[in-house]
Amino acid sequence: MDFAPILKNISKHITLTPDEAQRFVSMLEYKQVKARKLLLQEGEVCKSSYFVISGCLRGYTVDKNGIEHVLNFAPADWWIGDIYSIITQKPGMLNIEAIEDTEYLILSMANQEKLYLEIPKFERFFRIIIQNYLVANQQRLIDSMSLSASERYLNFCKVYPSLINRLPQKQIAAYLGVTPEFLSKLKSKLNKKP
């Protein structure tokens, strides 16, 4: 198993000794999953964080009308999990699904807690990860209030150019907060104008 990607991810924020790196990877579990398979289902308690090595996952909720809303996409080098459920250890409302065939690593909550005790630097690492994610999330909330659907789409294209031709439109729509039909109309308008 090749742990280089996750070690590189971690080295962005903290520096591990070889021993610490060794100890860390010993806590991970490697898995593969086929496209369209669920890793975590609404109503379950989330017991782990996931780190994507290759492929792509998505986290989404389903509202009372059966509409899906995408909270996040996790391509390679991203962490994902149901943070509400992880913190509270109560059943969550998040589904996590593979959009493509995906390789990923699992860090269980139990191991994560051990890590905090054994190598306190990880406390810092995850604080920074969460901080960055919070910033992105806040920006998305502001955008949802400040921008039109068409502006949000153009913004998405600019911020995630690598995802735009990789994801089904339906799921980009579910991320932007519009219906697939409306996104389709938006795109055809944008193609005519410029």
Place this chain on the structure above:
Amino acid sequence: MDFAPILKNISKHITLTPDEAQRFVSMLEYKQVKARKLLLQEGEVCKSSYFVISGCLRGYTVDKNGIEHVLNFAPADWWIGDIYSIITQKPGMLNIEAIEDTEYLILSMANQEKLYLEIPKFERFFRIIIQNYLVANQQRLIDSMSLSASERYLNFCKVYPSLINRLPQKQIAAYLGVTPEFLSKLKSKLNKKP
């Protein structure tokens, strides 16, 4: 100066020795501000986190059409700051303003970094604070996509009952992501029905 409120806030997640508590409060600065005064202005670099003792602050952005969008209210016992600007030390887009006459404590970034080194438990404390804030923020994003304005308003009433008769409607509207006019119409409809 009475540091009991902030020490109580901290004791929710970590336990400090008397010495550590002493060291911590020595890093804080106490301030008061009158209603309608700005603590932080768009375009400035945010150099501190604020902890509210009494009164109420709000964080908001102004979009290209001049519309205000409230990112958060901070009544007593809440932390607030422009986390984007704090992390990057770049100019932020957040304004922080006193809604009421407010007493608060300032923890500068410099002191916060010292705290992480001197008392690593604080790394954990702020990780947990940020984690909880992220969960709330994610939920708000999901709500903005799943719920109608009227559902979001009723939800706000349920989650923040103490704020509902304390804040100007205008600012509740700016938090919910609707115009003040529309919120007013919503309320009058809701008063007729039940």
Place this chain on the structure above:
DNA sequence: CGTCTATTTGAATGTACTCAAAAGCGGTGG
């Protein structure tokens, strides 16, 4: 191929916004 799902297109509808004007409310100064 054939089936199933995703995307496109169109018409009708609805939710929320804009603009405008009136009414309410709070603070300030005479």
Place this chain on the structure above:
DNA sequence: CCACCGCTTTTGAGTACATTCAAATAGACG
């Protein structure tokens, strides 16, 4: 203490952005 000013809230009419429903077309996968 009251009158006035400025700001917030309410109300109404017309509009726009986005949804719903329906049906046709295109793509993907076994």
